[in-house]
Amino acid sequence: MRAKSDYAPFSVYIRGNLLVVQRPVDLGKPAEGRGVRTLCTVDLRRQPTFFLSDAGVMCCDKLGNVFTVESSANGGNDQLLAALSEAQLKQAENWRTRWGGRLVISAGLLIVGLMLGVSLVHSSKEGPLELEPGPEVSLAPAQQVVPLTLPPHATKAERLEVPVPVQQTRAPAPEDGWALPASVRSTLPQKLQSAADRQLFTVNYSSGHDRTLYVFADPNCPNCRHLEPALVAAAQMANVVVFPVAVIGREKSIAAITPVLCLPPAQRPAAWQALFTVGTDGLQLGKAAAVDKKADSACDVAEKALGVNEVAYQAYRIPGTPWVIADDGRYVPQAVLRDPAQLSQFLSEKETPDAATH
Known part of the structure; x- marks a missing residue:
C-alpha cells in the first residue's frame, strides 16, 4: 500500500x-x-x-x-x-485500517469456531451416531501364528534374554575444580618446563631445587597479591616459575606485564614482585633510560609471549588465578602454599605419571 x-x-x-x-x-x-x-x-x-x-x-x-x-x-x-x-x-x-480488518476477520472466525464447538457438544449429549453393522471384509492375508518353542537340546538357562540398557554415569567433577583430564595433566608439566627453558614466557623466582611449581598469575588479581608472599617463601623450597596472564586486568595487566617480560630473565623477578608492592613502580625496575631498537624488538617479543600465555591458560582450562601446578601435574591449594609444613609434605609426595592417569 x-x-x-x-x-x-x-x-x-x-x-x-x-x-x-x-x-x-x-x-x-x-x-x-x-x-x-x-x-x-x-x-x-x-x-x-x-x-x-x-x-x-x-x-x-x-x-x-x-x-x-x-x-x-x-x-x-x-x-x-x-x-x-x-x-x-x-x-x-x-x-490501522489493514490491521482492523484482519482483527474483524479473526474475531469472526473465532466466533464461528466456538459455535461449531458448542453444536458438537450438544449433539454428543443427545446420543452417539450409530451406523448399521455390515460385513467385515479384510484385504490382508490371514496371518499364521507360529508358537515360539525352544530347540529340543536347549535348556531353560539358554532362553533369550532382553538386555537391560545401562545408563552411562557422568564422570564426577574433580575435587580441585580443574576440568583438565588426568591424562593431559600428566604431560602438562613437561610442556610447561619446555616453555620455561626458552626464557621468553616466564618469571623465574628460583632454580636448583628438586621440585618445581608453575604459577599462572595476573598482577591485577587480588588473590594473586595476597598469595605473593607465600610464593616468595615457597621459592626457598622449590623452583617457582610464573607464567603471567592478563585475564583479570585485561588492558591494564597487559600494560604492566609487557615491560616485565621485556627485561632480561635475571631482572624480571624484582620487577614482577614490585607490581604487588604498594607504592613501588615495578614497571621502571631494570629499564634503561634510553630505548634502542633492540629494546623495542624485545618488547615486541614480550607482547607475543604474553599472548602465548593467554592461549595456554585457555587451552589448559585453568579455572582462575592464581593457579599453581606442581611438576607432577597436581594442583597445589593456596592453603598448602601458605603453610611451609604442608608444602614440604606435599613436595615429598611426588605423584608418578602412571598414578596420575588412574
Whole structure:
C-alpha cells in the first residue's frame, strides 16, 4: 500500500518501508517541460523524525544520524514538513485500517469456531451416531501364528534374554575444580618446563631445587597479591616459575606485564614482585633510560609471549588465578602454599605419571 502527499512543490510517498521525497524541477528547455528530482529516501524502520531548523528541514533517526532533507526559502521548508507529516499520517491510517480488518476477520472466525464447538457438544449429549453393522471384509492375508518353542537340546538357562540398557554415569567433577583430564595433566608439566627453558614466557623466582611449581598469575588479581608472599617463601623450597596472564586486568595487566617480560630473565623477578608492592613502580625496575631498537624488538617479543600465555591458560582450562601446578601435574591449594609444613609434605609426595592417569 502506498501513502502519498502533495504539497507543491514537494511530493512525498511511502512504499513499504521506504519514504521518498521528490520535487519538480525544470529540465532547462521549454520543450522538455518539467522533471522530478528525488531529494532523499528514508528507511522507516529506523524511525525517522523530521523537524525545522535554521539549516532547513532536518531528519534524525533512532541511531542519532542527522541530515538535511532540503533547505529552501519562501515557505518551502514549511510545505515540505507538511507533506512529510501528511504522508506519515496516511501511512498510519492505512496500517490501522489493514490491521482492523484482519482483527474483524479473526474475531469472526473465532466466533464461528466456538459455535461449531458448542453444536458438537450438544449433539454428543443427545446420543452417539450409530451406523448399521455390515460385513467385515479384510484385504490382508490371514496371518499364521507360529508358537515360539525352544530347540529340543536347549535348556531353560539358554532362553533369550532382553538386555537391560545401562545408563552411562557422568564422570564426577574433580575435587580441585580443574576440568583438565588426568591424562593431559600428566604431560602438562613437561610442556610447561619446555616453555620455561626458552626464557621468553616466564618469571623465574628460583632454580636448583628438586621440585618445581608453575604459577599462572595476573598482577591485577587480588588473590594473586595476597598469595605473593607465600610464593616468595615457597621459592626457598622449590623452583617457582610464573607464567603471567592478563585475564583479570585485561588492558591494564597487559600494560604492566609487557615491560616485565621485556627485561632480561635475571631482572624480571624484582620487577614482577614490585607490581604487588604498594607504592613501588615495578614497571621502571631494570629499564634503561634510553630505548634502542633492540629494546623495542624485545618488547615486541614480550607482547607475543604474553599472548602465548593467554592461549595456554585457555587451552589448559585453568579455572582462575592464581593457579599453581606442581611438576607432577597436581594442583597445589593456596592453603598448602601458605603453610611451609604442608608444602614440604606435599613436595615429598611426588605423584608418578602412571598414578596420575588412574
